[in-house]
Amino acid sequence: MEVAPEELKKLAPKTSEEMAIQEFVSLNEIDPVYFETSYYAVPEEVGEKAYSLLYQALQKTKLVAVAELAMHSRSHVVIVRPGRNGLVAHTMFYSAEVHADEEFHATRASVSPGELELAQKLVLALETTFDPDKYKDTYRESLETLIAGKMAATKPEPVAEPEPRKKVVDIADALRASLSALKKPAANTPSTPAKKTSRGSA
Numbered sequence: 350m351e352v353a354p355e356e357l358k359k360l361a362p363k364t365s366e367e368m369a370i371q372e373f374v375s376l377n378e379i380d381p382v383y384f385e386t387s388y389y390a391v392p393e394e395v396g397e398k399a400y401s402l403l404y405q406a407l408q409k410t411k412l413v414a415v416a417e418l419a420m421h422s423r424s425h426v427v428i429v430r431p432g433r434n435g436l437v438a439h440t441m442f443y444s445a446e447v448h449a450d451e452e453f454h455a456t457r458a459s460v461s462p463g464e465l466e467l468a469q470k471l472v473l474a475l476e477t478t479f480d481p482d483k484y485k486d487t488y489r490e491s492l493e494t495l496i497a498g499k500m501a502a503t504k505p506e507p508v509a510e511p512e513p514r515k516k517v518v519d520i521a522d523a524l525r526a527s528l529s530a531l532k533k534p535a536a537n538t539p540s541t542p543a544k545k546t547s548r549g550s551a
Contacts (some may be wrong), residue, residue, distance in 0.1 A: 368416040368438075376413045376430060382449075383441045390436040400436065404484060407431045467488065491547055 392400035407413060409432065414429040418440075465519040493509045 355420045368429070370414045370416045370429070372415050373407075373410070373412040374415055375411070376428075379413075379428065382447055383444075384428075387438045388438045388440075389432070404431050404436050407436075408527075434467045467525060467528065474528065526536050 390400075401415070416429055416438075418425045418427045418429045418438075426443065428439045428441060430437055432438070495508075
């Protein structure tokens with residue numbers, strides 16, 4: 350059996366700039382594994398009031414909108430949530446695309462109460478506020494340095510290879526050692542997160 354390209358083209362939904370909101374849910378109910386791509390939603394001039402109204406309503410209710418959108422020749426389920434200053438849209442994977450049966454099942458029986466207590470102490474000792482500016486794309490920085498060096502006709506400095514991680518034989522000993530040398534990090538001063546580059550605008 351063969352399917353002609355013309356037949357597939359007829360099945361593909363036409364791209365639309367409109368999102369049809371279906372319902373509103375709590376963001377806490379959505380497993381992050383379903384999130385695919387993030388976009389900053391931008392309204393047309395005639396829709397700015399409706400945009401602002403939805404933005405403020407979602408802020409007040411603490412809910413997010415579930416909508417449907419057609420783009421890139423396929424239909425998408427989209428989560429629309431209030432961001433710092435406007436609406437952010439996240440395209441979602443369909444449940445059939447998430448292979449939950451492949452998730453590894455951690456065994457509780459292999460962990461002793463003492464090890465769990467040490468692990469909890471380590472987690473709480475390292476608790477802080479999330480600051481995305483702390484995390485750098487070292488590969489991109491190294492690539493930019495390499496390109497800049499070539500453009501300047503100079504030999505770039507070699508990038509040091511990261512040392513391989515040592516295998517932890519005894520998790521209890523490792524946690525105990527980490528706790529003994531640990532200094533609780535100071536709370537981060539709230540900062541404006543760097544604007545994430547998106548693949549497009551919903």
